[in-house]
Amino acid sequence: MTSFAGLLFGRRARLRWIHLILGGALAMPYVLVGSVVVGPVAGDSHVFGSLRLQLASFAVGLPLAAVTSLFPLTRPLESGVVRSLCGVEPDRLAHGPARTKGEKGRTAAWFTLHLGLGGVVAGMSLAVPPFAAALIALPFVPALRDDRMGLPGVLRHTWSLALAPVAGAAMLVALAGCAAVCGTLLARWAPALLGPSAEDRVAAAEARAAALAVRNRLARELHDSVGHALSAVTLQASAARRVLDSDPEFVREALAAIEDTTRRTVGELDAVLGVLRDGDAPGTAPAPTLADDLDGLLHRTRAGGLRVAATVTADPGALPPPVSREAYRIVQEGLSNALRHAGADVTVALRVDVRDDDLRISVENPLGQAGTTRPGGGHGLRGITDRARLLGGAAEAGAEGETWRLRVRLPLKAPT
Structure with missing residues (x-):
């Protein structure tokens, strides 16, 4: 049980979670640019009022992120962050900018993955904890059950109130598990996408x-x-x-x-x-x-x-x-x-x-x-x-x- 908690909430898991949230923060400018495109196409000026349009803006912004990853400092900066937050050995990561087409392609793939997974985890980190906290407090705070709160009717039943704290805690654990899995995947893929090329290893x-x-x-x-x-x-x-x-x-x-x-x-x-x-x-x-x-x-x-x-x-x-x-x-x-x-x-x-x-x-x-x-x-x-x-x-x-x-x-x- 202790080892399982360490995998979800240990120091390495927390650092990788921070790495994902940084990816979500980096993704925000691209999402804003994507919303400028998606809004007129969908005929809706309130893009961020719809989850569907938000996801569409996110999908449009990721290719733009792949293009901007060709900036020479992208790979050194990403490598430095991965070394500090993801626990990857320094000798498994490249130090200089991408030079060849293959290196630039791998850097673009990494940057897109980082921003994509980071955007998803960051969005969940913003939305899930408040809702989970409300579920945990639901049996104990009558004001949360008021009709004006807009809660589904099923949550007003006695059995639902009894299970709400369990559901809230499970949502927090699921969020931590999702962040841990995404962080582990990025740490595992980092050497392949940000690592030195064959020429670098020979040199x-x-x-x-x-x-x-x-x-x-x-x-x-x-x-x-x-x-x-x-x-x-x-x-x-x-x-x-x-x-x-x-x-x-x-x-x-x-x-x-x-x-x-x-x-x-x-x-x-x-x-x-x-x-x-x-x-x-x-x-x-x-x-x-x-x-x-x-x-x-x-x-x-x-x-x-x-x-x-x-x-x-x-x-x-x-x-x-x-x-x-x-x-x-x-x-x-x-x-x-x-x-x-x-x-x-x-x-x-x-x-x-x-x-x-x-x-x-x-x-x-x-x-x-x-x-x-x-x-x-x-x-x-x-x-x-x-x-x-x-x-x-x-x-x-x-x-x-x-x-x-x-x-x-x-x-x-x-x-x-």
Whole structure:
């Protein structure tokens, strides 16, 4: 019983009832215009004294409403009202004006339905409550039974007087039910008539995909640059602490490498945060590349004590800029994995060469004692795979016996 009362008189039902009454108010100017046409045709100047002529004026006015719905602001205004009063999710409704013929036709159909159903419910909301109230009060107010009130004779019988309050209450419930049904129908039809077109949905999906791609790219940049820097600095500080008394020269070199690593990482972090703040980062530090920054990366990695046997047969300066940038990040992440999982007391074999118009990168290191995946880890390998796929290449990584191998192939030519 409570749920039934909520459906008829709950907050959502009341808001939808208000939406229908607004539709009836919007319909009034069109009804007035329709009465100007219907009155002379029917030969009766008192159009609003006849229910038949009122309905005829209403029928003439609705096509005029459909025509005026072509005004550009109609769809945005109606969508806003539906979102506020009908409980329809914002993403299921269009925000801009109707552009195509199909959108304009659906907007005209919606506006006509809104005004049509709203006019009926608004008219009932004006006429039914006073009459229902009179029926409820009829047994208790003798003045209402006076002949001058014009009540039908049947309402003066005793049994009619006893049933009048029940009939009045039933009329109010029926009015609420009619408003609830009409409001529910409009809320159900709104996404189909006011919702975005297929082109709008495709454009929204493309925008979301573009935003997701930017977010994933920034996440990869932060993970690779900051993650590598933290791993390298941790290893360098640990190595320096172990030989603090016995090898001051190595400690000075490790501290210099820590300073250089943090300075470069702060610059890269500023660049990424600039993209987050402004959507672009003019004037920030350029992204590192294999051509310009591989030697520094190897020097900083070795300064921490990690032995890196690098074989670079490719000419980094001849690589296309996108390939050079992504290759640097891939090498950086490969060395970071070795730092995290193998430790400093191993030798990492790095090989960068060109075969069959592809840049080939391989990183090999013993699994060591830290060859397990840390909690929350694994993002680096996914980032490497994503970078390779963006350029049309491929990446594979895994343990082979006691050795961990990472192999990446990056095409030097754009895929056709």
